[in-house]
Amino acid sequence: MNHIKTLQDVFDTRRDTKKIFVAMTHNFAIRNDKRKDGKSLLFLIIRKNGTKKTMNLDIKIEQKYWDDQKKRVKKSENFESFNIILDTIEAKITIIKRDFFLAEKVLTPELLIDALNNNIPEFDFISFCLYHIDNSVLAKNTIKQQKTVINKLKEYRKEIPFSMLSLDFFDKYKKYLLTKKGNSDPTCFTDFKVIKKFINLADDRGIKLPFDKKKFIVQEPKTIPTFLLPEEVSKLVQYFFSEFIAPIHSLPLGYFLFSCYTGLRISDIQNLKRKDIEMEVFNFSHIKSKNFQPMRINDELRKIIDFCPSLFVDRLSDQKINKHLKTIAVNCRIAKNLTMHVGRHTFATTILINDGSIAKLQKLLGHTKISNTMRYGHLVDDDALSEIEKVTFFKKE
Numbered sequence: 316m317n318h319i320k321t322l323q324d325v326f327d328t329r330r331d332t333k334k335i336f337v338a339m340t341h342n343f344a345i346r347n348d349k350r351k352d353g354k355s356l357l358f359l360i361i362r363k364n365g366t367k368k369t370m371n372l373d374i375k376i377e378q379k380y381w382d383d384q385k386k387r388v389k390k391s392e393n394f395e396s397f398n399i400i401l402d403t404i405e406a407k408i409t410i411i412k413r414d415f416f417l418a419e420k421v422l423t424p425e426l427l428i429d430a431l432n433n434n435i436p437e438f439d440f441i442s443f444c445l446y447h448i449d450n451s452v453l454a455k456n457t458i459k460q461q462k463t464v465i466n467k468l469k470e471y472r473k474e475i476p477f478s479m480l481s482l483d484f485f486d487k488y489k490k491y492l493l494t495k496k497g498n499s500d501p502t503c504f505t506d507f508k509v510i511k512k513f514i515n516l517a518d519d520r521g522i523k524l525p526f527d528k529k530k531f532i533v534q535e536p537k538t539i540p541t542f543l544l545p546e547e548v549s550k551l552v553q554y555f556f557s558e559f560i561a562p563i564h565s566l567p568l569g570y571f572l573f574s575c576y577t578g579l580r581i582s583d584i585q586n587l588k589r590k591d592i593e594m595e596v597f598n599f600s601h602i603k604s605k606n607f608q609p610m611r612i613n614d615e616l617r618k619i620i621d622f623c624p625s626l627f628v629d630r631l632s633d634q635k636i637n638k639h640l641k642t643i644a645v646n647c648r649i650a651k652n653l654t655m656h657v658g659r660h661t662f663a664t665t666i667l668i669n670d671g672s673i674a675k676l677q678k679l680l681g682h683t684k685i686s687n688t689m690r691y692g693h694l695v696d697d698d699a700l701s702e703i704e705k706v707t708f709f710k711k712e
Contacts, residue, residue: 339363339422341408343372343401345381353377357397359404359431361424368424370431374400407431414438417478418523437522440475441465444513454602456582464509467496477517481526485510500536507533540690541651542660545668548575550647552615556622561646566631567639569623574658575665576616578680581633581655589627592620601681608681663691 341361349355354375361368380391387401388394411430414437415422436442444465448458468475471491485507492498492506511533518528543551554560555568570584579587582602591597592612600607612620620626631639633655640653651657659680666676677688 339412339424339427341427343386344383345376345378349378350375355381357381357401361427363424366424368428370428372400372404404431410438417476420521420523437517437520438476440477440480440513440517441469441473443477443517443522444468447513447516454582456602460505461509464506465513467492467506468510477522478525480514480524482530485531501538504533504535540660541654541657542664543575543649543651543657545665547647547649547651548572548661548665550649551643552619554643554647555619564639564643564646565623566625566629567636568643569619569626570631570636571640571643571653571655571658572619573616573626574655575661576613576619577610578659578662579610580659581636584655585630585633587627592627604681604683606681606683608678610679660691663688667691 339361340363341359343357344360345357346355352375355378357372357374357376359370359372361370374388374397376388376391376394376397380389380394382389388397408427408431411427412422415426417438430437436446445462448461448465451458453461468488471488489503489507492503493500498506511531514524514528514531518524551568551572555565555572560568570581573579573584574581579599580601580603583599586602587597587599591599594612595617596609596611598607598609637654640655640657644651644653663676663680666679667673673685673688673692676691677685680688682688
């Protein structure tokens, strides 16, 4: 308690030229009125600049057990538990004052009460991120992804005060991800996109950032999406219908082929039920963008669905599907890193190779920006080079 009191004195007496930090005092008291059981409610009093605010506490005792000098409960039933609660509130007030002090924010009695009630961490970046993730209404997969990103940051450093954040800090963290964790550039890009969201959220909440957030640029690396050629997909289709297929491969391969024929993300596929795909055209809502769109099942895909009755009935985790796909690729002699997202890339490139429309492909993929769809056009551009072989002026012998 002496350490807390020392910090308390610092925060209560500190002033700067802008008058940001002015005296704010608080203490505990007991109400004069009594409840039917003869007990009275304890409450917190906060004073600043001649104004007074109060906050009721969920502690009820008889008035004779209140020590008005020590501002604590005298020896009685549950007195130790009650005093621990009061000590905890005292400590939280000191932490809140410290956070506002470091962020150079004006702390009012109203903000103090709000911070006590909501307990929103505004000093430590890790705690801030995890709090908002836990209290979000985002899709399950999005929450899982964000937690993975922040927990990885927590491995790097358990506590990261906002005052520690800088462009240099993030450069060092990226180097750590690439060298120590063995992450790829696309993985780093995904991580930093999540981190940037929370940096913007902190700024929106008035938390003082020690760097210019406009200079915190998250640039997408130039990567070539992996996709399958038609002959490679044909190998997978033959394996799917083959009597030699390993039983554990039918389900993951069925989901992968469904993506090749529809372009759906794994999150959207996992959200579908068997009854949803009974008709030729079905409607679904993108988990990622929340956009609603129809999708058509062609004759080939219908044969795949009918051949595997457990599709969209039995489930596998994303990780297990991708793990099986790697083995399936080896069995089918496909020298590519097969994942569910490769199915989406394959769908897109197949449409464009067959002279499909970029604008229509954008709608089928559910992209909000045409620029996201245009990258598939660059993949097909390489295929166009084969047309050069048709330019010949030599006389055929």
